Amino acid sequence: MLEENYKEILTKLERKASLKQAIYRSSSEVFGQMKTALSKIAAKLYQDYTIKDPSVEVSYKEINQFESHLKFSGDVLMISMHSNIFNFSDGHSILQSQYVKANEDLSYCSVIYVHNFLADSIKYNRLSDEGTLIARILINKEKHFIVEGEGALGFLYDDLATNIVTEEILNDILERAILICINTDLLLPTFAQVKDVTLHQKQSIVAASGYPTGKRLGYLFNSEIQNNTL
Structure with missing residues (x-):
């Protein structure tokens, strides 16, 4: 019995541990592409807008390997990658797709978050301030992905089988997220x-x-x- 248990441990380590490491590597590559895309957007916005109106600050900052910020005027768009790997709960529609049924390993995903915070929340370290999760991007080992999010980001990229990460798609996600930030005003309470x-x-x-x-x-x-x- 002990020998059987040990063999099962080895088998599951070979499957799950190695799988999760492969997903982590894929996600790290995607997150690197995403940081590059965000820095390019910052440079382009600076060139096309900030030079004309220097009072509007646009800047890109890499906080660490898991987080980067784009500051534009009074907003900050944060992208961050979770270091762990997740699967979907029983009954989730993803598990019913033929793509996942053909290979259950493809349902395991890493997560990249896209948040919006006020720039002053960070500047003044106002820890009670609330931000908004604009989107989260779920990526499997084949760099197939889905996006859950606000506005069009809630339905444009919802098919894990057909969505594959490209530079063009990452730019589209980031630009749509920036527009959501800009279009969401700070509302004064009564x-x-x-x-x-x-x-x-x-x-x-x-x-x-x-x-x-x-x-x-x-x-x-x-x-x-x-x-x-x-």
């Missing part, structure tokens, strides 16, 4: 929502360099944020 505040809340706000802010929230006091998350 006066009644924010008129009551304790001294402790106000002092905490000043210490944190401003009101906790997010595009979907406008801005809220700390107590309101806590109540909204209960």
Whole structure:
């Protein structure tokens, strides 16, 4: 029995561990392409717009191997790669596709996230500020992918069998994500929502360099944020 267990361990390591390493390598290559695409977009925006209006800052910054930022005016588009590999839950439509049924290993995916945060949230380290997940890109070992996201990104790239990563597609995803950021305005809450505040809340706000802010929230006091998350 012990020998059988050990053989099963070796078999599963050969399948799953090696598979996940292969997916990680594929995803790292895609993420490298995505960072390059984002830096090119930054350079082009700087050339075509910022030179005409220097008050509008456009810049690209690689934070580390797993994260990069594009800052454009008051927004930051963050792309980040998760270091782990995931599979879909039972009953997910992906598992019903002929592409995956022919090879179950193709359902295992890495994840690249595309977030939008306010530039001031990062500048002033406002840790209570909320960002928005614009999209997440799920990539398998063959560099087939799907995108789950806002707007058109929620349905344009939803077929794992036919979607294969290309430079053109990565540019399209990033440009659509940037447009979503630009088209989503920071909304001011009603006066009644924010008129009551304790001294402790106000002092905490000043210490944190401003009101906790997010595009979907406008801005809220700390107590309101806590109540909204209960």
